[in-house]
Amino acid sequence: MFFVKVDIERCTGCGECVNICPVQVFQLGPDGKTDPYQAGECVGCMSCVEVCPEKCIEVLEI
Ligand code: SF4
Numbered sequence: 001m002f003f004v005k006v007d008i009e010r011c012t013g014c015g016e017c018v019n020i021c022p023v024q025v026f027q028l029g030p031d032g033k034t035d036p037y038q039a040g041e042c043v044g045c046m047s048c049v050e051v052c053p054e055k056c057i058e059v060l061e062i
C-alpha cells in the first residue's frame with residue numbers, strides 16, 4: 001500500500017497529477033487544489049511525484 005501526501009500550501013492546481021495518474025487517484029477540489037481522494041488505488045508508479053512542477057507530492061510505501 002502507498003500513502004499519497006500533498007503539501008496543499010504549495011499546490012497551484014495545475015492538474016498535472018490528475019492527468020498523469022494511471023489509476024485516477026487525484027481530482028481537483030473546490031478550492032482549486034488537488035485532492036488525492038482515491039489514494040487507496042495508488043500503485044506507486046511515482047509519475048505524479050516526477051511531474052509535479054512544485055514538487056509537493058510525496059508517495060510512501062506503507
Ligand atoms: S504514484 Fe502513480 S499511481 Fe500513485 S498517485 Fe502517483 S501517479 Fe497515481
Ligand code: SF4
Pocket residue numbers: 006010011012013014015016017018033034051052053054055056057
Ligand atoms: S501537479 Fe502538483 S501543483 Fe499541480 S495540481 Fe498536482 S500537486 Fe498541485
